[in-house]
Amino acid sequence: MVKFTVTIITWLTVIHFTVFAQREIKGHVYDKDDRKPLQEANVFLFTAEKSILKGQAVTDQHGDFIIKNIPPGNYVLTISFMGYRAATLPVEFTERARLWQIPLPQTGLQKNAITLNSISIKINKPLFIIRKDTIEFSAKDFPTAENASMKNLLQKIPGLTIDQDGNFYYLGRRIRELYINGRPVFSQGPNSSGDPQKISRMLLANLVDKIQIADKKGIDGMIEGGKNEKVINITVKQDMKKKINGVAGAGYGTDGRYNLAANANLFRDDKQIITSANINNTNAQQGPYSTDDALSAENFGRGVSKRRTLNGNASIDLAPKVKLNTNLMVYSDRPTNDQELQRDNVLPDSTFRYNSHTQMENTFSQNMLFANLSIQLNDRNIITLDVSGSVGRFDINTQNKYVSTSGKNNDTINQGNTSNAALTKKNGFMYTGMYTNISHNKKGRVNFSMSINQENSDNEQQNNTLNISAATHLSDTINQKINATTHTRNISTSAGYQYSILPELALTAGYKFNGQYTGNDQQAFDFDEGKRGFYRSNKDLTYNFRNNLNTHTVTAGIFKSGKKLEGVFNLSFVSSSSNSDNFTLAAHYYQRVNYLSPNLFMSYKIDNYKTLSANFVRETQPVQAAGTLIPVISTANPLYIQLGNPDLKPTISNTANLDYRSFSVNGLSFSTNLSLNIPQHAATKSISSDSSGKQISQTINTNGNYIINQSITLSKRFAKSGLSLNYYTMYDLNHVNTFINNLQNSTSQFRYRQQLNASWMYKKFLEVESIAVMEYINNTYSIQGNAHHDYLNYLLNLNTNTYLPLDINVGVGTLYVNSTAQHQQFIVVNSWISKTFLPKKSLQAKLFVYDLFRKNQSLVTTQTFTYIEQQTNSVLAQYFLFSLSWFFGKSNPTAK
Numbered sequence: 001m002v003k004f005t006v007t008i009i010t011w012l013t014v015i016h017f018t019v020f021a022q023r024e025i026k027g028h029v030y031d032k033d034d035r036k037p038l039q040e041a042n043v044f045l046f047t048a049e050k051s052i053l054k055g056q057a058v059t060d061q062h063g064d065f066i067i068k069n070i071p072p073g074n075y076v077l078t079i080s081f082m083g084y085r086a087a088t089l090p091v092e093f094t095e096r097a098r099l100w101q102i103p104l105p106q107t108g109l110q111k112n113a114i115t116l117n118s119i120s121i122k123i124n125k126p127l128f129i130i131r132k133d134t135i136e137f138s139a140k141d142f143p144t145a146e147n148a149s150m151k152n153l154l155q156k157i158p159g160l161t162i163d164q165d166g167n168f169y170y171l172g173r174r175i176r177e178l179y180i181n182g183r184p185v186f187s188q189g190p191n192s193s194g195d196p197q198k199i200s201r202m203l204l205a206n207l208v209d210k211i212q213i214a215d216k217k218g219i220d221g222m223i224e225g226g227k228n229e230k231v232i233n234i235t236v237k238q239d240m241k242k243k244i245n246g247v248a249g250a251g252y253g254t255d256g257r258y259n260l261a262a263n264a265n266l267f268r269d270d271k272q273i274i275t276s277a278n279i280n281n282t283n284a285q286q287g288p289y290s291t292d293d294a295l296s297a298e299n300f301g302r303g304v305s306k307r308r309t310l311n312g313n314a315s316i317d318l319a320p321k322v323k324l325n326t327n328l329m330v331y332s333d334r335p336t337n338d339q340e341l342q343r344d345n346v347l348p349d350s351t352f353r354y355n356s357h358t359q360m361e362n363t364f365s366q367n368m369l370f371a372n373l374s375i376q377l378n379d380r381n382i383i384t385l386d387v388s389g390s391v392g393r394f395d396i397n398t399q400n401k402y403v404s405t406s407g408k409n410n411d412t413i414n415q416g417n418t419s420n421a422a423l424t425k426k427n428g429f430m431y432t433g434m435y436t437n438i439s440h441n442k443k444g445r446v447n448f449s450m451s452i453n454q455e456n457s458d459n460e461q462q463n464n465t466l467n468i469s470a471a472t473h474l475s476d477t478i479n480q481k482i483n484a485t486t487h488t489r490n491i492s493t494s495a496g497y498q499y500s501i502l503p504e505l506a507l508t509a510g511y512k513f514n515g516q517y518t519g520n521d522q523q524a525f526d527f528d529e530g531k532r533g534f535y536r537s538n539k540d541l542t543y544n545f546r547n548n549l550n551t552h553t554v555t556a557g558i559f560k561s562g563k564k565l566e567g568v569f570n571l572s573f574v575s576s577s578s579n580s581d582n583f584t585l586a587a588h589y590y591q592r593v594n595y596l597s598p599n600l601f602m603s604y605k606i607d608n609y610k611t612l613s614a615n616f617v618r619e620t621q622p623v624q625a626a627g628t629l630i631p632v633i634s635t636a637n638p639l640y641i642q643l644g645n646p647d648l649k650p651t652i653s654n655t656a657n658l659d660y661r662s663f664s665v666n667g668l669s670f671s672t673n674l675s676l677n678i679p680q681h682a683a684t685k686s687i688s689s690d691s692s693g694k695q696i697s698q699t700i701n702t703n704g705n706y707i708i709n710q711s712i713t714l715s716k717r718f719a720k721s722g723l724s725l726n727y728y729t730m731y732d733l734n735h736v737n738t739f740i741n742n743l744q745n746s747t748s749q750f751r752y753r754q755q756l757n758a759s760w761m762y763k764k765f766l767e768v769e770s771i772a773v774m775e776y777i778n779n780t781y782s783i784q785g786n787a788h789h790d791y792l793n794y795l796l797n798l799n800t801n802t803y804l805p806l807d808i809n810v811g812v813g814t815l816y817v818n819s820t821a822q823h824q825q826f827i828v829v830n831s832w833i834s835k836t837f838l839p840k841k842s843l844q845a846k847l848f849v850y851d852l853f854r855k856n857q858s859l860v861t862t863q864t865f866t867y868i869e870q871q872t873n874s875v876l877a878q879y880f881l882f883s884l885s886w887f888f889g890k891s892n893p894t895a896k
Contacts, residue, residue: 023068023069023070023071023072023093024066024067024068024069024070025045025055025066025067025070025077025091025101025102026064026065026066026101026102027043027064027065027079027101027102028062028063028064028065028102029041029043029059029063029064029065029079029081029108029109030063030108030109031084031108031109031111032108032109032110032111033110033111035108036063037059037061037062037063037064038059038063038081038084038109039059039060039061039062039063040058040059040081040131041058041059041063041065041079041080041081041109042056042058042079042080042081042129043056043057043058043059043065043067043077043078043079044056044077044078044080045067045070045075045076045077045091046075046076046077046078047073047074047075047076048073048074048075048076048090053665053666054070054071054075054665055067055068055069055070055665056129056130056608056609056665057608058129058130058131058608060563068607069607070093071093072093072094073092073093074090074091074092074093075090075091075092075093076088076089076090076091077089077090077091077102079109081109083111084109084110084111085109085110085111086109087108087109089102127141127158127665127666127667127717127719128663130608130609130663133214133215134212134213134214135212135213135214135663136210136211136212136213137157137210137211137212137213138209138210138211139153139205139208139209139210139211141719142156142157142724143722143761143764144156144205144206144761145761145764145767145801145803145809146803146807146836146841147204147206147247147289147836147841147844147887148204148205148206149200149201149203149204149205149286149290150199150200150201150202150203150204150205150207150208150234151197151200151201152205152769153205153208153211154168154196154200154211154232155724155757155759155769156717156724156759156761157211157213157717157724158667158668158669158715158716158717158724158725158726159171159663159669159671159713159715159726160175160213160715160726161713161715161726161728161755161757162197162757162771163755163771163773164771164773164795164797166197166285167197168196168197168232169713169728170213170230170232171661171669171671171713171715172671172672172673172711172712172713172728172730173229173230173673174229174230175196175213175229175230175231175232176195176196176216176229176231177192177193177194177195177196177216177231177232178193178194178195178196178199178200178231178232178233178234179193179231179232179233179234180199180233180234180236180267180272180274181233181234181235181236181267181272182233183272183315183325184315184325184372185199185272185274185313185315186198186199186274186311186313186327186329187325187327187370187372188327188368188370188388189386189388189430189432190372190384190386190432190434193231194313196232201285201286201290202263202274202276202286202311203263203265203274204245204246204247204887206237206240206890206891207234207236207237207240207245207265207267208234208235208236208237209235209236209237209238210234210235211232211233211234212232212233212234212235213230213231213232213233214230214231214233215229215230215231216229216230216231236267237891239891240267240889240891241267241268241269243889244264244265244266244888244889245264245265245888245889245890246262246263246264246265246887246888246889247261247262247263247287247289247885247886247887247888248261248262248263248264248885248886248888249261249262249287249288249289249844249883249884249885249886250288250883250884250885251288251846251848251881251882251883251884252881252882252883253848253879253880253881253882254879254880254881255877255879256281257281257282257850257879257881258279258280258281258282258881259278259279259280259281259282259284259287259288259881259883260277260278260279260280260287260288261276261277261278261279261280261286261287261288261289262275262276262277262278262287263275263276263277263287264276265889270316270317271314271315271316271317272313272314272315272316273312273313273314273315274311274312274313274314275311275312275313276309276310276311276312277309277310277311278307278308278309279307279308279309280306280307281304281305281306281307282850282876282879282881283304283305283307283876284307287885288846288848288881288883288885289844289846289883289885289887303335303336303337303338303339303360303873303874303875304335304336304337304874304875304876305333305334305335305336306333306334306335307331307332307333307334308330308331308332308333309329309330309331309332310328310329310330310331311327311328311329311330312326312327312328312329313325313326313327313328314326321375321376321377322373322374322375322376323373323374324371324372324373324374325371325372325373325374326369326370326371326372327368327369327370327371328368328369329366329367329368329369330367331364331365331366331367332363332364332365332366333362333363333364333365334361334362334363334364335360335362335364336360336361336362336874337358337359337360337873337874338357338358338359338360338873338874339356339357339358339359339360339871339872339873339874340356340357340871340872340873341354341355341356341357341358341869341870341871342354342355342869342870342871343355343867343868343869343870344867344868344869345687345689345695345866345867346740346745346747346781346783346784346865346866346867346868347689347740347741347783347784348740348741348743348745348783348784351406351407351408352404352405352406352413352689352693353404353405353406353410354402354404354639354693355402355403355404355405356400356401356402356403357400357401357402358398358399358400358401359398359399359400360396360397360398361397361398362394362395362396362397363393363394363395364392364393364394364395365392365393365394366390366391366392366393367390367391367392368388368389368390368391369388369389369390370386370387370388371386371387371388372384372385372386373385373386379438380437380438380439380440381435381436381437381438382435382436383433383434383435383436384432384433384434384435384436385431385432385433385434386430386431386432386433387429387430387431387432388429388430389427389428389429389430390426390427390428390429391426391427392424392425392426392427393423393424393425393426394422394423394424394425394426395422395423396420396421396422396423396424397420397421397422398418398419398420399417399418399419400417400418400419400420400637401415401416401417402415402416402417402418402639403415404639404693406693411470412470413469413470413471413693414467414468414469414470414693415467415468415470416465416466416467416468416475417465417466418463418464418465418637418638419462419463419464419465420461420462420463420464420636420637421461421462422459422460422461422462422636423459423460423461424457424458424459424460425457425458425459426455426456426457426458427455427456428453428454428455428456429453429454430451430452430453430454431451431452431453432449432450432451432452433449433450433451434447434448434449435447435448435449436448442500443499443500443501444497444498444499444500445497445498445499446495446496446497446498447494447495447496447497447498447510448494448495449492449493449494449495450491450492450493450494451490451491451492451493452489452490452491453488453489453490453491453492454487454488454489454490455486455487455488455489456485456486456487456488457484457485457486457487458483458484458485459482459483459484459485459486460481460482460483461480461481461482461483461484461635461636462480462481462482463478463479463480463482463635463636463638464477464478464479465477465478465479465638467638467639478638479526479527479534480524480525480526480527480534480538480541480635481524481525481527481534482522482523482524482525482541482635483522483523483524484520484521484522484523485519485520485521485522486518486519486520486630487517487518487519487520488516488517488518488519489516489517490514490515490516490517491513491514491515491516492512492513492514492515493512493513494510494511494512494513495510495511495512496508496509496510496511496555497509497510498559504560504561504562505558505559505560505561506558506559506560506561507556507557507558507559508555508556508557508558508559508570509555509556509557510553510554510555510556511552511553511554511555512551512552512553512555513550513551513552513553514550514551514553514622515548515549515550515551516547516548516549516550516622517546517547517548517549518545518546518547518549518629518630519545519546519547520543520545520546520630520631521543521544521545522541522542522543522545522631522632523537523542524537524538524540524541524542525537525538526538541632541635542584543582543583543584543585543631543632544582544583544584545580545581545582545583545584545629545630545631545646546580546581546583547578547579547580547581547629547630547646548578548579549576549577549578549579549622549623550576550577551574551575551576551577551620551622552574552575552576553572553573553574553575553597554572554573555570555571555572556570556571556572557569557570557571557599563605564604564605565602565603565604565605566602566603566605567600567601567602567603568599568600568601568602569598569599569600569601570597570598570599570600571596571597571598571599572596572597572598572599573594573595573596573597574593574594574595574596574597574620575592575593575594576592576593576594576620576650577590577591577592577593578590578591578592578623578629578648578649578650580629580646580647582631582646587646589646589647591647591648591649591650593620593649593650593652593681595618595652596618597618597619597620598616598618599615599616599617599618599619600614600615600616600617601613601614601615602614602615609662609663609664609665610660610661610662610663611659611660611661611662612659612660613657613658613659613660613661614656614657614658614659615656615657616654616655616656616657617653617654617655618652618653618654618655619652619653620650620651620652620653621650621651621652621653621679621683622650623648623649623650623651627644628644628645628648628683628699629644629645629646629648630644630646631643631644631646632644638694639693639694639695640694640695640697641694641695641696641697642696642697642698643696643697643698644698644699645698645699645700648683648699648700648701649681649701650681651679651680651681651682651683651701652679652680652681653677653679653680654677654678654679654680655675655676655677656675656676656677657673657674657675658673658674658675659671659672659673659674660672660673667715667716667717667718667719668715668716669713669714669715669716670712670713670714670715671711671712671713672710672711672712672713673709673710673711674709674710675707675708675709675710676706676707676708676709677706677707677709678705678706679705679706680703681701681702681703682701682702682703682705682736682737683699683700683701684699684700684701684702684705684736684737684738684739684865685697685698685699685700685738685739685865685866686698686699686700686738686739686740687738687739687740687741687866688741688742689740689741697866700739702737702738702739703737704735704737704746705735705736705737706734706735707732707733707734707735708732708733709730709731709732709733710730710731710732711728711729711730712728712729712730713726713727713728714726714727715727721760721762722760722761722762723758723759723760724757724758724759724760725756725757725758726756726757726758727754727755727756727757728753728754728755728756728757729752729753729754729755730752730753731750731751731752731753732750732751733748733749733750734748734749734750734751735747735748735749736749736865738865738866740783740866743783744782744783745781745782745783745865745866746781746782746783747779747780747781747782747865747866748779748780749777749778749779749780749863749865750776750777750778751775751776751777751778752775752776753773753774753775753776754773754774754775755771755772755773755774756770756771756772757770757771758770758772764803765802765803766800766801766802766803767800767801767802767803768798768799768800768801769798769799769800770796770797770798770799771795771796771797772795772796772797773793773794773795773796774792774793774794775792775793776790776791776792777790777791777793777863778790779863779865779868789863789868791819791820791821791861791863792818792819792820793817793818793819793820793821793861794816794817794818794819794825795815795816795817795818796814796815796816797813797814797815798813798814798815799811799812799813799814800812800813806835807835807836807837807841808833808834808835809832809833809834809835809836810831810832810833811831811832811833811834812829812830812831813829813830813831814827814828814829814830815827815828815829817857817859819859819861821861821870822859822861822870822872824857824859826855826856826857827853827855828851828853828855828856829851829852829853829855830848830849830850830851830852831848831849831852832846832847832848832849833846833847834846834847840887840890841887841890842886842887842888842890843884843885843886843887844883844884844885844886844887845882845883845884846882846883846884846885847880847881847882848880848881848882848883849878849879849880849881850876850878850879850880850881851876851877851878851879852878854877854878856875856876856877856878857872857875858871858872858873858874858875859871859872860872860873
């Protein structure tokens with residue numbers, strides 16, 4: 001009976017999906033005058049009674065379209081194309097009907113569309129439009145409050161999530177770049193743009209016309225296999241291109257707290273200028289006028305900062321085919337922190353705990369200038385030049401008191417204090433030139449590029465440590481001065497060729513050379529009590545080191561682009577050699593690695609709304625000589641000395657991904673991604689500990705590591721209620737081999753995370769933004785008999801804004817944090833009230849209260865593969881801040 005029932009259900013399922021899949025509409029859209037096909041015309045299918053959108057399509061290069069999976073019923077089909085009169089025709093599907101072929105006379109469009117005065121057709125507009133690989137949303141479908149930031153608008157987009165650290169994702173894919181009108185903004189390198197977190201806070205939502213999300217592509221125009229990233233492009237409203245717009249605000253409060261910020265923008269068709277400045281001592285990343293960032297993670301960071309930033313970006317068309325893009329970034333910060341730290345080191349036969357109380361007072365400054373010049377000589381030749389320079393200064397001053405304990409009774413091993421003062425000066429420059437040539441028949445494409453990057457660093461460090469052994473009661477004084485100079489130069493050249501053998505098939509070939517030179521000279525001196533100065537040379541920490549790391553890559557591949565299937569297959573031969581010399585010890589180290597690197601990416605478009613993709617990438621992760629190869633990396637804490645490894649091999653990463661994404665016209669989106677990474681020659685830590693509590697760590701190579709990761713994203717936009725929900729869940733299993741006192745330790749780290757983002761606006765009266773996060777972390781250490789350590793983190797961030805009569809806004813921001821690792825929980829409440837003045841609501845007065853109930857804390861738990869650490873840090877105390885802000889260049893208010 002069970003078998004019969006299963007058979008019947010299976011046949012019914014097959015019959016249902018077969019009939020459902022066969023019911024479809026086909027048609028051909030063309031210009032009635034010249035009969036030429038119209039590509040990227042929009043086709044929508046609505047129910048005849050309630051005008052509910054049931055299907056959507058975009059015509060291909062031949063003007064053809066198809067809409068599948070249509071249930072029986074009566075419909076209205078509309079066809080539209082910019083500059084043409086829309087066509088509307090009825091469609092009826094019975095139970096038996098399978099195919100509706102639209103007659104040609106009904107799908108031709110006439111130019112110079114007219115306005116219908118006597119007939120009004122009301123339809124439910126689709127939430128988004130798909131144009132090739134780009135998904136486009138209209139800003140007017142996502143209402144925002146007066147003077148809201150661009151970030152406030154973007155987090156209403158279904159599928160677009162922003163985590164508590166401000167990072168952007170679309171259906172699980174990371175977004176690192178945001179463009180304005182197709183132009184890069186605050187770019188720091190070729191073929192890139194700035195961070196959406198920074199830009200979306202800087203600009204206001206009233207600028208935005210369209211939000212476009214597309215795949216991140218390389219310089220050759222192809223999807224970069226393995227990176228799996230997206231980019232955002234914002235198009236600006238036409239009426240905002242006629243004036244200079246922005247905001248300026250100043251606030252001052254109790255305890256001497258202040259926040260001053262300004263932003264001014266000019267958008268034109270041939271130029272774009274964006275400037276911003278901010279000075280504050282409130283840990284803020286935005287001006288006092290913001291209402292949606294009151295509880296961002298940066299405001300609750302470690303310590304208190306006095307920050308100054310100046311940013312400027314200009315993108316100008318010097319000529320019709322000559323474009324200049326420049327950035328200026330000036331940054332300075334004076335962070336202070338009072339930190340309590342407890343670190344449990346993972347050891348095979350004992351528990352070693354390091355407890356410290358550290359006071360930090362640092363000063364950082366960094367200035368950078370970047371310029372990009374793009375010259376299109378003609379339709380076939382393009383030259384791109386990038387130049388950047390940077391200067392930085394970093395002063396670090398710490399006072400640290402510590403106690404080291406061991407055993408079940410936490411017996412004291414040693415205790416003492418360390419005073420550390422370090423000054424680092426850095427400067428660097430980068431030059432990149434690229435040339436692209438397209439053949440006469442448009443089938444061939446040649447790319448040449450060359451890049452030179454130079455970085456220089458001078459470090460002066462003084463350490464004064466008094467260490468007292470509990471067993472002997474003897475004290476050990478370390479008083480050292482270290483001067484280190486590091487020069488890093490990177491030269492990269494590449495040549496690539498692409499030729500189309502068929503309209504949708506191309507062959508590719510390329511060569512790339514990357515040469516990295518690192519020179520590191522360190523002089524160390526101990527304090528001479530007799531001469532009262534640093535005159536005694538420390539031979540153990542003095543060295544003269546050089547490294548040359550060269551990599552040659554030869555690549556051949558094939559590229560397939562089509563309506564349904566898109567794919568890339570490359571096969572590279574990679575030869576990497578590393579030559580290191582420690583002239584002080586007369587030691588030479590040589591490493592050569594040769595391997596084949598396949599790169600496969602395939603994407604299948606099931607229909608306009610569903611995509612299945614898979615990729616496999618085998619590539620080298622370059623060794624950073626200044627951070628891993630030099631003999632001594634850090635002696636800032638004499639109990640934790642970090643050594644380099646000149647004999648280190650580059651890690652070869654083997655990564656496979658399987659990805660499925662779907663959209664629907666009613667605002668429902670779904671995605672899932674499964675990935676596996678198995679590195680070869682993985683970089684890991686080798687740690688040696690002695691009975692006095694001192695540790696020496698060094699990076700070495702190992703095998704047997706792997707990472708498994710899966711994520712699921714589910715998003716829904718409820719247009720009538722104005723509610724956007726974005727749900728994200730993921731897990732990963734990270735297996736890492738380390739070595740502790742020459743014994744192998746296998747650590748398995750399991751991490752599970754759920755996150756729900758919600759954005760709701762009710763009739764411009766009430767706005768609610770929230771992020772709810774639950775994260776579980778479990779570490780298992782084989783060296784301790786597979787003992788496991790786990791904890792849960794809960795976070796709820798809730799912002800509410802109520803917009804009252806007389807243009808008054810009352811807002812409350814609530815942050816709830818619960819950490820089971822430290823058995824602590826707290827709730828922070830911020831509140832504000834503001835009022836806008838003038839006809840365009842251009843003037844805002846605001847009173848802001850930070851940490852209304854004085855509950856703010858900073859709790860950090862870190863579980864690594866060799867230790868478990870818990871921190872508490874100093875935080876901002878309660879303050880009141882009154883501010884005035886002026887929003888200029890606004891459009892006329894919409895009549896209610």
